[in-house]
Amino acid sequence: xxxxxxxxxxxxxxxxxxxxxxxxxxxxxxxxxxxxxxxxxxxxxxxxxxxxxxxxxxxxxxxxxxxxxxxxxxxxxxxxxxxxxxxxxxxxxxxxxxxxxxxxxxxxxxxxxxxxxxxxxxxxxxxxxxxxxxxxxxxxxxxxxxxxxxxxxxxxxxxxxxxxxxxxxxxxxxxxxxxxxxxxxxxxxxxxxxxxxxxxxxxxxxxxxxxxxxxxxxxxxxxxxxxxxxxxxxxxxxxxxxxxxxxxxxxxxxxxxxxxxxxxxxxxxxxxxxxxxxxxxxxxxxxxxxxxxxxxxxxxxxxxxxxxxxxxxxxxxxxxxxxxxxxxxxxxxxxxxxxxxxxxxxxxxxxxxxxxxxxxxxxxxxxxxxxxxxxxxxxxxxxxxxxxxxxxxxxxxxxxxxxxxxxxxxxxxxxxxxxxxxxxxxxxxxxxxxxxxxxxxxxxxxxxxxxxxxxxxxxxxxxxxxxxxxxxxxxxxxxxxxxxxxxxxxxxxxxxxxxxxxxxxxxxxxxxxxxxxxxxxxxxxxxxxxxxxxxxxxxxxxxxxxxxxxxxxxxxxxxxxxxxxxxxxxxxxxxxxxxxxxxxxxxxxxxxxxxxxxxxxxxxxxxxxxxxxxxxxxxxxxxxxxxxxxxxxxxxxxxxxxxxxxxxxxxxxxxxxxxxxxxxxxxxxxxxxxxxxxxxxxxxxxxxxxxxxxxxxxxxxxxxxxxxxxxxxxxxxxxxxxxxxxxxxx
DNA sequence: TCTATGGTGATTTTT
DNA sequence: TCACCATAGA
Numbered sequence: 012x013x014x015x016x017x018x019x020x021x022x023x024x025x026x027x028x029x030x031x032x033x034x035x036x037x038x039x040x041x042x043x044x045x046x047x048x049x050x051x052x053x054x055x056x057x058x059x060x061x062x063x064x065x066x067x068x069x070x071x072x073x074x075x076x077x078x079x080x081x082x083x084x085x086x087x088x089x090x091x092x093x094x095x096x097x098x099x100x101x102x103x104x105x106x107x108x109x110x111x112x113x114x115x116x117x118x119x120x121x122x123x124x125x126x127x128x129x130x131x132x133x134x135x136x137x138x139x140x141x142x143x144x145x146x147x148x149x150x151x152x153x154x155x156x157x158x159x160x161x162x163x164x165x166x167x168x169x170x171x172x173x174x175x176x177x178x179x180x181x182x183x184x185x186x187x188x189x190x191x192x193x194x195x196x197x198x199x200x201x202x203x204x205x206x207x208x209x210x211x212x213x214x215x216x217x218x219x220x221x222x223x224x225x226x227x228x229x230x231x232x233x234x235x236x237x238x239x240x241x242x243x244x245x246x247x248x249x250x251x252x253x254x255x256x257x258x259x260x261x262x263x264x265x266x267x268x269x270x271x272x273x274x275x276x277x278x279x280x281x282x283x284x285x286x287x288x289x290x291x292x293x294x295x296x297x298x299x300x301x302x303x304x305x306x307x308x309x310x311x312x313x314x315x316x317x318x319x320x321x322x323x324x325x326x327x328x329x330x331x332x333x334x335x336x337x338x339x340x341x342x343x344x345x346x347x348x349x350x351x352x353x354x355x356x357x358x359x360x361x362x363x364x365x366x367x368x369x370x371x372x373x374x375x376x377x378x379x380x381x382x383x384x385x386x387x388x389x390x391x392x393x394x395x396x397x398x399x400x401x402x403x404x405x406x407x408x409x410x411x412x413x414x415x416x417x418x419x420x421x422x423x424x425x426x427x428x429x430x431x432x433x434x435x436x437x438x439x440x441x442x443x444x445x446x447x448x449x450x451x452x453x454x455x456x457x458x459x460x461x462x463x464x465x466x467x468x469x470x471x472x473x474x475x476x477x478x479x480x481x482x483x484x485x486x487x488x489x490x491x492x493x494x495x496x497x498x499x500x501x502x503x504x505x506x507x508x509x510x511x512x513x514x515x516x517x518x519x520x521x522x523x524x525x526x527x528x529x530x531x532x533x534x535x536x537x538x539x540x541x542x543x544x545x546x547x548x549x550x551x552x553x554x555x556x557x558x559x560x561x562x563x564x565x566x567x568x569x570x571x572x573x574x575x576x577x578x579x580x581x582x583x584x585x586x587x588x589x590x591x592x593x594x595x596x597x598x599x600x601x602x603x604x605x606x607x608x609x610x611x612x613x614x615x616x617x618x619x620x621x622x623x624x625x626x627x628x629x630x631x632x633x634x635x636x637x638x639x640x641x642x643x644x645x646x647x648x649x650x651x652x653x654x655x656x657x658x659x660x661x662x663x664x665x666x667x668x669x670x671x672x673x674x675x676x677x678x679x680x681x682x683x684x685x686x687x688x689x690x691x692x693x694x695x696x697x698x699x700x701x702x703x704x705x706x707x708x709x710x711x712x713x714x715x716x717x718x719x720x721x722x723x724x725x726x727x728x729x730x731x732x733x734x735x736x737x738x739x740x741x
Numbered sequence: 742t743c744t745a746t747g748g749t750g751a752t753t754t755t756t
Numbered sequence: 757t758c759a760c761c762a763t764a765g766a
Contacts, residue, residue, distance in 0.1 A: 077755065077756080078755065078756080079755090079756085104755085104756065105756080106755085106756045107756085128756090130756080131754095131755095131756085149762095202756095203755085203756045204756090206756080207756095238755095267753080268753085268754080268755090270752085270753070270754090271753085271754065271755080369752070369753075370751090370752050370753070371752085371753085372751080372752090372758090392754080429742065429743095433742085555756085556756065557756090558755080558756075574752085574753060574754090575753080576752090576753045576754070577753090577754085595752095598752055598753080599752090600752060600753095601752075601753090610753095614753080635757075636751090636757085637750085637751060637757060637758085638757035638758080639757085
């Protein structure tokens with residue numbers, strides 16, 4: 012193997028700490044990897060080292076990530092480094108690997124071979140229906156909240172039977188939880204948290220199976236460890252043994268998902284839970300300029316609960332960090348756009364640029380200005396392909412063709428497009444299914460046999476069921492793409508959406524066509540998918556675990572818009588962090604509790620460390636939020652950055668001599684704007700006791716210190732403190 | 742079954 | 757403000 016001879020060279024290309032991590036003897040390892048410190052590199056090299064130097068067989072390695080993207084990247088880089096495919100190694104996401112375990116042992120996991128995975132949207136629909144069935148008022152018991160409760164319990168490893176209700180609320184939640192568990196079991200449906208819980212139970216209830224994997228997985232590696240939740244931690248414990256080693260890589264300073272159940276404690280207690288553990292810190296940053304690194308360090312140092320780590324770089328000092336104080340969000344957007352134009356005029360790409368914000372709603376104004384300036388952009392984290400309504404409809408048909416007991420799919424498609432099975436008949440079917448303790452499909456069959464429905468519903472239902480049965484029959488031996496095309500035609504879905512001539516309808520048809528393309532491209536590559544009974548079932552598994560992100564054109568040159576959360580793991584030469592305002596960032600929902608505030612600060616650290624060359628922080632003095640004009644102070648995070656790293660910019664607005672850059676937004680956005688706390692507006696005519704008549708050009712500040720700039724007819728322009736100047740409207 | 746209207750509430754999101 | 761929802765009415 013040529014890889015053997017390459018290894019020394021590759022090792023040399025690492026820094027001391029990285030090399031220490033990669034070449035450590037077999038042991039438990041905690042790698043604290045700062046932003047941009049090359050953690051994926053270390054993970055990948057460690058795997059190569061294990062195989063080539065420490066005699067570990069790929070078969071004995073388990074590598075876990077959070078996202079499919081990260082898993083794919085890791086797999087590709089290992090294979091590239093090693094020089095060949097490594098099918099024996101398990102690389103995947105927590106959910107993907109849990110699924111694989113379950114497929115491998117369906118019987119022991121008490122699942123049928125054809126079990127399918129549902130996403131959170133399906134889960135919510137099931138719960139809504141269930142609650143209606145239980146006669147629970149949807150206002151008093153919002154299904155969203157129930158969903159949250161159930162997932163929370165599962166993530167703590169708790170089944171309905173494990174919980175003793177302490178009040179009426181929990182009692183009710185448990186009733187639903189029980190009904191939900193029963194329904195999923197009956198329909199062979201598994202939700203995301205169930206994948207983990209069920210596979211954990213598989214291991215804890217079957218000592219021999221656990222022993223098999225304990226013995227097999229000698230080396231377990233985990234990426235983004237700071238994001239693991241309780242059940243994922245337990246899951247890792249269950250797969251490891253005293254004879255195996257865990258290498259976890261993470262950064263407590265980048266833990267931004269506690270609200271999703273991630274436990275920082277996992278990384279903080281790792282040393283204690285896993286004996287004989289060595290900790291290595293990767294602190295050299297290869298991404299950003301020194302100024303950016305210093306600024307990020309300064310901000311994060313305000314957090315109290317840290318494992319302690321300080322990034323450094325041997326790179327250039329770089330530019331100062333520019334702080335732009337805008338009057339309004341339009342002004343902020345305009346400034347951002349103009350700086351992007353400057354960047355591109357210097358010969359750089361749009362694709363180098365990221366605009367980050369705390370909440371999705373902030374993207375709108377930015378989009379308007381980008382559109383206006385003809386700058387191509389892309390928003391990350393919109394709706395995922397396989398989550399679109401029309402795609403889910405199509406998948407609903409495919410699912411029920413694959414498994415008639417799938418109640419979620421039945422509900423979705425029985426009357427889509429409408430074929431005369433209304434709410435009344437559906438309720439009867441649901442009722443019947445409930446009393447018979449069976450699926451909607453079986454209940455329908457029974458009702459047809461016993462003629463329990465009105466004629467119209469009877470016939471419609473019969474047609475629907477025949478449609479599904481026939482489709483299934485007729486397409487048994489067809490390739491997936493043809494099967495899908497037949498289904499779209501026979502179900503009338505295509506025609507249903509073709510009738511919609513709007514922009515929206517056209518897009519939906521395009522998406523359905525895209526679905527056919529997806530079926531054409533789908534190959535049975537992953538072993539767990541091979542373990543399903545049919546190619547169709549395999550495809551359904553694939554789409555359930557793979558939401559269809561990131562198929563962006565490889566060399567498309569777009570400005571990237573995304574939330575700070577979505578930016579984690581990415582890097583861009585030029586980064587704008589917008590909306591640096593108190594109550595927006597840190598967000599007011601988080602800033603009351605110290606833990607919340609610390610997480611916001613970590614988010615700021617994450618956002619800042621995305622920037623490689625140049626970082627802009629922008630904020631607006633006033634911003635319309637939920638319909639009202641709000642005034643926010645600049646974010647405290649700006650003040651946490653040492654002054655000497657910052658360069659402040661503020662639009663100058665002088666009506667006589669408008670400065671080129673701010674001409675347009677200034678005149679447009681300032682006019683009519685209220686100078687806070689003064690009762691005065693920009694553009695308003697006023698009279699001063701000494702200076703006489705004038706017009707207000709600008710203002711500054713938001714409290715008792717607010718100053719206004721007035722152009723007097725006979726005395727030129729002056730800045731006056733509004734509270735003292737006694738300006739009268741004229 | 743489709744459309745219009747009003748009430749409501751409004752971080753962050755992967756699988 | 758705006759988008760999403762549920763409900764009512766044609």
